[in-house]
Amino acid sequence: MNHLVDLLLIAVGAAFINNFVLHYFVGICPFIGVSRRVDQAFGMGLAVTFVVTIASFLAWFFTWFVTRPGAPVTAWVWGLFAPGSRTVLDLSILNYLIYIFVIASSVQFVEMYLKRFFPALFKAFGVYLPLITTNCAILFACLEIMKHVSGVRDPAAAWGLDQALALAVFGGLGFALAITMMAGIREELDLCDIPEPLKGAGITLLTAGIMAMAFMGFTGVDRGLAAFLR
């Protein structure tokens, strides 16, 4: 039960309280660039959710099995070369490199796969899929997972795959929510009398700032929720 509550708190935290865009200010380029129309923004949000889920799965997988101190695969391979050695290998220096490497390759792979077997979906994602590869929101999710897998002192508190995926899926959905709301506002802004110097990116960033302040209203919801559920 406590585990489920943990998952719920991670999900709520990722989607609302610590929204990727509105709290951490990552993924601003698609947030500004592709928020002109609601349908496009929604597609972008779903594409980000999709990619961040895949990337987080792989990031958790490699962090857990390869790069964290005393990771099983690394220890096993090291054991082949130096049987009986008591050195605990820590490959954490490779985290960033491996994340970027793995994200880029997996998105390439997914793109080829979609093109072959789901051409309609491939067309719907269009140029967004390769674009998202270099999106900082994706790397941010990976780093957040890294923090909770190899950065914790107590090994029992390290995140499992379910917690990592909860963060990824709901973080992605939070991004989709934010960008879709932004697109809705921007569609209305098109019919408004905006002062000349603020037109375009200016008013959009101001709007994003006000939205971020509105989302600050969620602060503390997780503590209240935890107290209520436990």
Add this chain to the structure above:
Amino acid sequence: MLTPVTILTAAGTMLVLAVAMALVLGWANRAFHVETDPRVEAAEGALPGANCGGCGYVGCSEYAEAVVLGGAAVDLCPVGGPSTAGKLAEIMGVGLEEKVPERPVVHCNARLEDRLGRRPYEGEESCAAANMVAGVQGCAYGCLGFGDCVAACSFEAVRVAEGLAEIDYEKCVGCGACARACPRNVISMVPFRHSRVVVVKCSNKDFGPEVKKVCKVGCIGCKACERAMGDYFRVEENLARTAPEKFEPSLDFGPVLEKCPQEGIVFLGLPGAEGRDGVAPGRVEVEFRTTVDQAEWRG
């Protein structure tokens, strides 16, 4: 802590990972290979790349795909015109029919001083917004003059002068973006078989007395043009319309232009051999202004 062991294992890990990913991606590239038609690329190369959407597809590459794979017509590109259509026809190996180029025509002739019953309007300066408000101007059919068509044009071929949209036919390529942008459908695409054509510059379908209440130059549906030149003009729904596909430079429009009490029948397009005089009889060249009459329109 960077010990030689860590460095070696890190390098080894990356090496193994790189080789594994390369193998996976290389395999995927072959296993998931999709045959693409080389003609799609050729067709895309033949298109002008303006991505204006005049063909009805999202962009040039989508149109190229539609031509090669979807069997779309080869002559839909208004920007490239006959030469592009010829190239596409060659790529596809099909014959080509002659197509009459289309150009936008603003079916409204009323400058600011001709429009009656206008009221102060303080909203957003766009036709789409003003069109939602009732009573911005008396005529519910005519040009609003806020220039949504100007904004839509990628070729700087539209301007608003004295509150009326005008097309510069020397710059216009006929992509139809302005016609799609106009919320009142005042602009329509008209076939230009020659460099000029005769059109009726009014969209008002109300009865004559109603038109006279809101406009000084609107068509009152008197049918004088239909009586004088029945095969070119016809009056439907109290509005004179033309058959521009029948236009010939040899036709004599003199009597009709004289008969029309509202002077709503005009020559449009590039000046013919007879010079600029033939473009729009009775029309006064107006000074170009960037905004519509501020004194009255902004209230």
